[in-house]
Amino acid sequence: MATVLIKGGRIVTAVDDYQADILIENGRIHTIGRDLAAGPGVEVHDAAGLIAVPGGVDVHTHLDWDFGVARTVDTFATGTMAAAFGGTTTVVDFCNQNRGESPLKGLEDWHKRAASAAVDVGAHMIMLDVTDQSLADMKTLMAREGVTSFKLFMAYPGVLMIDDAGLFKAMRIAGSNGGMICVHAENGLVIQVLVEEAVKRGHTAPKYHMLTRPASMEGEATHRAIALSELAEAPLYVVHLSAAEALHAVTEARDRGVPVHAETCPHYLFLTGEDYERPEFEGAKYVMTPPLRDHSHQAALWRGLATSDLQVVSTDHCPFCFNEQPYGIKYSKQQGKDDFSKIPNGAPGIETRLPLVFDGAVRARGMSLNRFVGLTSTTPAKLFGLFPRKGTIAVGSDADIVLFDANESWTIRAAEQHSRVDYTLFEGRQVTGRVKKVFLRGRLIVDGPEWKGREGMGEFVRRGECGKI
Numbered sequence: 468m469a470t471v472l473i474k475g476g477r478i479v480t481a482v483d484d485y486q487a488d489i490l491i492e493n494g495r496i497h498t499i500g501r502d503l504a505a506g507p508g509v510e511v512h513d514a515a516g517l518i519a520v521p522g523g524v525d526v527h528t529h530l531d532w533d534f535g536v537a538r539t540v541d542t543f544a545t546g547t548m549a550a551a552f553g554g555t556t557t558v559v560d561f562c563n564q565n566r567g568e569s570p571l572k573g574l575e576d577w578h579k580r581a582a583s584a585a586v587d588v589g590a591h592m593i594m595l596d597v598t599d600q601s602l603a604d605m606k607t608l609m610a611r612e613g614v615t616s617f618k619l620f621m622a623y624p625g626v627l628m629i630d631d632a633g634l635f636k637a638m639r640i641a642g643s644n645g646g647m648i649c650v651h652a653e654n655g656l657v658i659q660v661l662v663e664e665a666v667k668r669g670h671t672a673p674k675y676h677m678l679t680r681p682a683s684m685e686g687e688a689t690h691r692a693i694a695l696s697e698l699a700e701a702p703l704y705v706v707h708l709s710a711a712e713a714l715h716a717v718t719e720a721r722d723r724g725v726p727v728h729a730e731t732c733p734h735y736l737f738l739t740g741e742d743y744e745r746p747e748f749e750g751a752k753y754v755m756t757p758p759l760r761d762h763s764h765q766a767a768l769w770r771g772l773a774t775s776d777l778q779v780v781s782t783d784h785c786p787f788c789f790n791e792q793p794y795g796i797k798y799s800k801q802q803g804k805d806d807f808s809k810i811p812n813g814a815p816g817i818e819t820r821l822p823l824v825f826d827g828a829v830r831a832r833g834m835s836l837n838r839f840v841g842l843t844s845t846t847p848a849k850l851f852g853l854f855p856r857k858g859t860i861a862v863g864s865d866a867d868i869v870l871f872d873a874n875e876s877w878t879i880r881a882a883e884q885h886s887r888v889d890y891t892l893f894e895g896r897q898v899t900g901r902v903k904k905v906f907l908r909g910r911l912i913v914d915g916p917e918w919k920g921r922e923g924m925g926e927f928v929r930r931g932e933c934g935k936i
């Protein structure tokens with residue numbers, strides 16, 4: 468494997484910011500220093516004028532996810548290629564237990580699908596049954612399989628929802644074995660009442676997705692999950708936090724020293740519920756859960772990022788095409804044309820996370836570059852047991868490096884993205900900050916617009932203890 472030298476970049480990690488060269492051997496960072504000499508046969512990349520940041524870590528993706536009525540349209544090959552073009556070199560994807568089966572079987576199936584990944588991948592396990600056997604299997608997943616985080620749903624009764632007893636039991640097992648529970652926090656049963664009433668009244672347009680999932684029910688469930696995790700003495704991670712009420716619960720608990728962590732996603736930071744009003748069913752493109760909310764929530768989320776009550780920005784990349792063709796109705800939002808409750812919930816975003824966060828946080832709001840790296844790489848790597856192999860630029864770490872141009876302005880267009888999905892939530896948005904080159908374990912995989920990676924080159928990453936920053 469080639470020795471690689473990245474020369475003259477400005478290295479930015481979650482704590483440092485300096486000018487130096489990076490020498491890579493056998494996929495790892497070997498030396499960082501000034502004026503390193505390129506010996507014979509060394510592959511040299513000029514990073515003058517660019518920022519070198521650790522490869523992005525996206526801990527919330529749903530690639531090639533089949534849940535019966537719908538299936539996400541990206542394979543691991545296409546989804547991870549899109550991730551790479553967006554500067555993400557590690558994704559932690561959601562694998563699921565099938566009801567009545569062992570989660571270990573779910574992991575085995577997931578490994579087959581994930582084999583085509585072009586960046587490194589880890590797995591969280593979605594638990595659908597909490598039984599004595601599946602609780603024992605959780606221990607095996609943590610001790611033997613490198614799967615140290617679990618997702619439980621407080622929403623979608625009858626499909627994905629786990630009751631409070633199951634949630635509490637899973638928390639205790641995770642907490643006492645170095646694992647962490649991730650929750651989708653919404654009050655599923657109450658939301659179901661609102662959804663059924665809306666459909667009965669003929670309120671079937673996409674905007675009713677938002678109107679039947681009130682922010683207060685996200686706040687309630689977040690508060691409840693925190694209380695259960697405190698009793699279970701387990702760290703908690705709240706996924707895709709969108710509501711001010713939920714953030715208040717997280718902030719209040721963190722102020723008391725409770726180990727609660729939370730992420731938000733770019734769409735909650737940049738978009739509002741007004742998008743549900745788009746004509747010709749286009750509002751369906753924005754149907755993800757929790758829904759987009761109003762400006763007051765958005766302001767609260769930006770404040771949360773500034774105060775560290777929100778520690779991570781991940782994508783919740785869960786892509787369904789808007790159009791039925793070419794992949795078919797199972798992959799399309801058109802399933803819900805006459806009934807919002809049948810629109811597959813989810814939206815794409817895996818390729819635009821770094822530029823959007825850079826543009827919105829660093830350029831527009833004066834956040835430090837270090838904090839930008841923390842939100843998009845270092846903190847998720849630490850919380851999910853990937854650090855220091857991932858999440859930083861340091862001697863001995865994997866040479867996952869992104870060369871980023873902080874000054875280039877460009878316009879986001881679905882036609883130029885690499886996912887199989889046929890739209891982006893950010894069509895036509897101009898952003899400043901662009902990924903120029905991406906290295907995965909020392910190999911150049913993205914070179915401007917050129918794809919140099921290949922499917923299957925991603926490795927499964929066994930993760931360690933979770934919940935530590």
Ligand SMILES: [Zn+2]
Nearest residue numbers: 527529783785
């Ligand atoms: Zn999700």
